[in-house]
Amino acid sequence: MFELLGIPPQALFGQVLLGLINGSFYAILSLGLAVIFGLLNIINFSHGAQYMMGAFVAWMCLTYLGINYWAALLLAPLIVGATGIAIERLLLKRIAHVDHLYGLLLTFGLALIIQGLFRNQYGSSGLPYQIPAELRGGVNLGFMFLPWYRGWVVVASLIVCLATWFLIEKTRLGAYLRAATENPTLTQAFGINVPLLVTLTYGFGVALAGFAGVLAAPIYSVNPNMGADLIIVVFAVVVIGGMGSILGAIVTGFSLGLIEGLTKVFYPEASATVIFIIMVLVLLVRPAGLFGRAA
Amino acid sequence: MLTEAAPSPATKADTGPMLEVRGLEAWYGESHVLHGIDFDVRAGEVVTLLGRNGAGKTTTLKSIMGVIGKRKGSVVLEGTETIGLPSRAIARLGMGYVPEERGIYASLSVEENLMLPPKVRDGGLSVEDIFTLFPNIKERLKSQGTKLSGGEQQMLAIGRILRTGAHFLLLDEPTEGLAPVIIDQIGATIRKLKQDGYTIILVEQNFRFAATVADRHYVVEQGKVIDMIPNDQLDANIDKLHGYLGV
Numbered sequence A: 001m002f003e004l005l006g007i008p009p010q011a012l013f014g015q016v017l018l019g020l021i022n023g024s025f026y027a028i029l030s031l032g033l034a035v036i037f038g039l040l041n042i043i044n045f046s047h048g049a050q051y052m053m054g055a056f057v058a059w060m061c062l063t064y065l066g067i068n069y070w071a072a073l074l075l076a077p078l079i080v081g082a083t084g085i086a087i088e089r090l091l092l093k094r095i096a097h098v099d100h101l102y103g104l105l106l107t108f109g110l111a112l113i114i115q116g117l118f119r120n121q122y123g124s125s126g127l128p129y130q131i132p133a134e135l136r137g138g139v140n141l142g143f144m145f146l147p148w149y150r151g152w153v154v155v156a157s158l159i160v161c162l163a164t165w166f167l168i169e170k171t172r173l174g175a176y177l178r179a180a181t182e183n184p185t186l187t188q189a190f191g192i193n194v195p196l197l198v199t200l201t202y203g204f205g206v207a208l209a210g211f212a213g214v215l216a217a218p219i220y221s222v223n224p225n226m227g228a229d230l231i232i233v234v235f236a237v238v239v240i241g242g243m244g245s246i247l248g249a250i251v252t253g254f255s256l257g258l259i260e261g262l263t264k265v266f267y268p269e270a271s272a273t274v275i276f277i278i279m280v281l282v283l284l285v286r287p288a289g290l291f292g293r294a295a
Numbered sequence B: 001m002l003t004e005a006a007p008s009p010a011t012k013a014d015t016g017p018m019l020e021v022r023g024l025e026a027w028y029g030e031s032h033v034l035h036g037i038d039f040d041v042r043a044g045e046v047v048t049l050l051g052r053n054g055a056g057k058t059t060t061l062k063s064i065m066g067v068i069g070k071r072k073g074s075v076v077l078e079g080t081e082t083i084g085l086p087s088r089a090i091a092r093l094g095m096g097y098v099p100e101e102r103g104i105y106a107s108l109s110v111e112e113n114l115m116l117p118p119k120v121r122d123g124g125l126s127v128e129d130i131f132t133l134f135p136n137i138k139e140r141l142k143s144q145g146t147k148l149s150g151g152e153q154q155m156l157a158i159g160r161i162l163r164t165g166a167h168f169l170l171l172d173e174p175t176e177g178l179a180p181v182i183i184d185q186i187g188a189t190i191r192k193l194k195q196d197g198y199t200i201i202l203v204e205q206n207f208r209f210a211a212t213v214a215d216r217h218y219v220v221e222q223g224k225v226i227d228m229i230p231n232d233q234l235d236a237n238i239d240k241l242h243g244y245l246g247v
Ligand SMILES: Nc1ncnc2c1ncn2[C@@H]1O[C@H](COP(=O)(O)OP(=O)(O)OP(=O)(O)O)[C@@H](O)[C@H]1O
Pocket: B028, B031, B033, B051, B052, B053, B054, B055, B056, B057, B058, B059, B060, B100, B205
């Protein structure tokens, strides 16, 4: 077997794959945060809890209703998105006119409540969710073993990210969204229903988190705290990429996952902190983020 | 005249002014800016709002369009009271707005800017008609909206509301900061729109330009309409107008 810099290729590519998988979650989650922040100007602190809800909804669908993974992949984002719509209509709308800091506090409180409810009901030891039968096993690529499900996670999140990018940058609905993000008052004066757009955008961003949660369910155990742990890293990703940039969120998400994976190979001691170190450097050099427009 | 009879809203729209503004007041936060604006616009007219800087002309247009925090009074468009309506509903009544800062979106291409406002009724210009009116736009469709020159942005801002079928236009200083040839082009456009039956409120600093397109001029001062001068009596009132405008 050949070795790269003294690292067996199995280990190297294994970590690259793990990095890409983490990057997939970073990308989808930071994309949702970016979409929401763009239009609502709110840092959605309940994003991690909504990701966790996605995983739980998939688990409940399977356990209580016998609804399989593939159906849950569609259903759970819709359900989580619907709860997002309710949150926007009932809560966020009422504080839209005050300082956006209140939105952050409100969503932070919501996250604690949602996590508390799930912890009460299901404990915090985690519930297993089987990989769907179609995606069990894997393929030996020669230089590494690729489990089908992990490959699927990367592909699915790439598809969802690119579809979201296309929706926002290339369609008429996306043009409405960009216009409302840039100048909501004028956009409304053209006859466009901006409050409805705001509600749908929040619902959509939250649905993305729910989708990521379903993807995660078979990999990580379904646990009330799964979002809280992940979201801190995702916030760092968003800071590095720059708030409000769609492509920036996607590219930064995947790259940082990859960087994290490579750090595990070459300097494992730093792997848990490398993203935060990059965040500090970016804040010092480019406070608006790598892809952000300076305010 | 029929005005003696109690008019139903529909007949009132046929016979009365197209837009009636009564006692219009407006605020930016705590600051009270309009103190009871009154004026009328008849169908097919071009009227201007003249006045010094800070008189309240822009605020009057914003209040009619419903894009201001707090407003009071009455604005009746073709028989419909619009004072309590959100701006999107006012737009749907056929009101098209070109703001003072033009409002071209940086995050949209020229083409997306042009196609953004939804159609509110039939009878809007086709995209081809708009290109005929403003050939520059056609050349630059794929550019970022704000990469256009000031004059091109103004044409885009006017063009995009003509597509929607809006028939009542609010134009806030469309000639501001533009070269004389472009001002002539915009003047010609406004005259053509008037010929085609559009009704227009035009805010202008430059009353020499205003005189080439308008039927009547309202003078705004400190949040009130203080005078009205028909365009054909402009020469006779020129000294008075100079006094109002401080020129
Ligand atoms: N966003 C705002 N917040 C607070 N006050 C404002 C705001 N915009 C305008 N004003 C104030 O309201 C008054 C009327 O302003 P407005 O913009 O309507 O004037 P204008 O007649 O259009 O002037 P100009 O000819 O300079 O465009 C001014 O005293 C101005 O300072």
